[in-house]
Amino acid sequence: MCFIEFYCRHRHADAPKGPPPFEIPELTASAGPRPPLCADCHKLLSHAVYKRLRCPMDPKPACKHCPTHCYHPTYRRQIREVMRYSGRGLLLRGRIDYLLHLLF
Numbered sequence: 001m002c003f004i005e006f007y008c009r010h011r012h013a014d015a016p017k018g019p020p021p022f023e024i025p026e027l028t029a030s031a032g033p034r035p036p037l038c039a040d041c042h043k044l045l046s047h048a049v050y051k052r053l054r055c056p057m058d059p060k061p062a063c064k065h066c067p068t069h070c071y072h073p074t075y076r077r078q079i080r081e082v083m084r085y086s087g088r089g090l091l092l093r094g095r096i097d098y099l100l101h102l103l104f
């Protein structure tokens, strides 16, 4: 499950989820079909993918070390929020699995 899918499922539980509003052939080719998300999260994911596919740096550095900051500031704030939320959530879940594994 990707970060945005986890985030959307928890934070936007009430928003209607659907397939992406438009296809990004390069993405479907490399990562398969995108998960159902709410409209806002699709926008964010598409922006992230678009920027990544068109990154002018070669080799591409980790985005947080990149001098360019190609993300639009609004999306950059959102993607940071998504990473923080999902990172913590997935970590927590990982720990619960680990605990159960220890106990049983």
Ligand SMILES: [Zn+2]
Binding pocket: 007, 008, 009, 012, 015, 037, 038, 039, 040, 041, 042
């Ligand atoms: Zn969402």
